[in-house]
Amino acid sequence: MQLPRLLILAGVAALGACSLSSDLPTSRPLGVVVMTDTVDADSNTVLSPVAHFFNGQGVSVPDSHIIVDSCVVIPYLADTGAFPYQIFSPLNAGDSVIVQTGDVAASLFPVLDPTTQLSTGAYALKTVPSIPFTPGSPVSVTVPGSTGNGSYPPVAASAATAAPYTVGPINRTPNPDSMTITWSPAAGPGSAMVFVVAFDTAATSGGNPLHVEMYCSNLDDGVANVPQAVARLWLKALPGPRNMRSYRWQTTIQNNGAAGLIIISQHNEYAADAP
Numbered sequence: 403m404q405l406p407r408l409l410i411l412a413g414v415a416a417l418g419a420c421s422l423s424s425d426l427p428t429s430r431p432l433g434v435v436v437m438t439d440t441v442d443a444d445s446n447t448v449l450s451p452v453a454h455f456f457n458g459q460g461v462s463v464p465d466s467h468i469i470v471d472s473c474v475v476i477p478y479l480a481d482t483g484a485f486p487y488q489i490f491s492p493l494n495a496g497d498s499v500i501v502q503t504g505d506v507a508a509s510l511f512p513v514l515d516p517t518t519q520l521s522t523g524a525y526a527l528k529t530v531p532s533i534p535f536t537p538g539s540p541v542s543v544t545v546p547g548s549t550g551n552g553s554y555p556p557v558a559a560s561a562a563t564a565a566p567y568t569v570g571p572i573n574r575t576p577n578p579d580s581m582t583i584t585w586s587p588a589a590g591p592g593s594a595m596v597f598v599v600a601f602d603t604a605a606t607s608g609g610n611p612l613h614v615e616m617y618c619s620n621l622d623d624g625v626a627n628v629p630q631a632v633a634r635l636w637l638k639a640l641p642g643p644r645n646m647r648s649y650r651w652q653t654t655i656q657n658n659g660a661a662g663l664i665i666i667s668q669h670n671e672y673a674a675d676a677p
Contacts, residue, residue: 436451452525464666471619494521494550498512506533508530513525541561545663557661564649567586570583578637581636595618600614644676
């Protein structure tokens with residue numbers, strides 16, 4: 403499960419200036435449950451939740467409730483890597499983790515290292531590839547926990563999930579002083595938005611085009627104001643498609659004293675060309 407740019411190691415700058423929560427100490431057991439919905443071959447929206455349990459020393463935790471709006475142009479960064487959970491000590495969270503949404507309950511089972519057959523600290527669906535899901539529906543997570551060294555204690559949490567949205571047309575020739583990105587805002591509080599629009603711009607030395615992206619991280623209020631410097635670079639984009647990826651994400655942090663649990667929900671939208 404790829405979730406780039408959300409969880410980061412302490413001391414590494416967060417892309418997109420995402421604010422990070424300081425409410426969840428990371429010197430103790432940490433559980434992260436990732437819920438990203440996808441569309442299957444039959445055009446049904448499904449969910450394949452994955453959970454990770456590990457000693458969280460040195461990990462910063464994102465909080466969608468405390469985002470500082472930002473928008474920059476950076477070199478193109480392909481989303482080519484998941485958070486490196488494997489460098490942390492895995493924890494045993496019990497026989498299975500229960501995820502429920504609506505009338506559907508599914509069990510996530512321990513994922514073993516194929517070479518050593520030892521626990522990786524990850525839990526995933528085993529008997530089914532995915533479960534039916536309506537984006538925006540609440541979910542609950544129940545962790546049975548275990549005891550002894552290398553264990554994660556029992557914990558349960560309920561969480562809201564990211565709902566679908568619609569992005570408005572993005573002006574290709576905007577006034578640099580008033581360029582905006584608009585979308586249908588969430589009905590309730592707690593979610594945030596990210597917009598990543600890839601485009602090519604001419605190299606300053608006259609060489610090959612530069613592959614860059616406009617990366618905007620914003621509160622989910624329906625309007626992102628694009629800074630003048632970013633808008634001016636946008637105006638210099640070469641002809642051609644400007645592929646856009648955007649996502650709404652929402653976090654729920656459960657802090658029970660003995661351990662921390664964070665549920666991260668993400669709903670993606672893609673466009674072959676910026677609308």
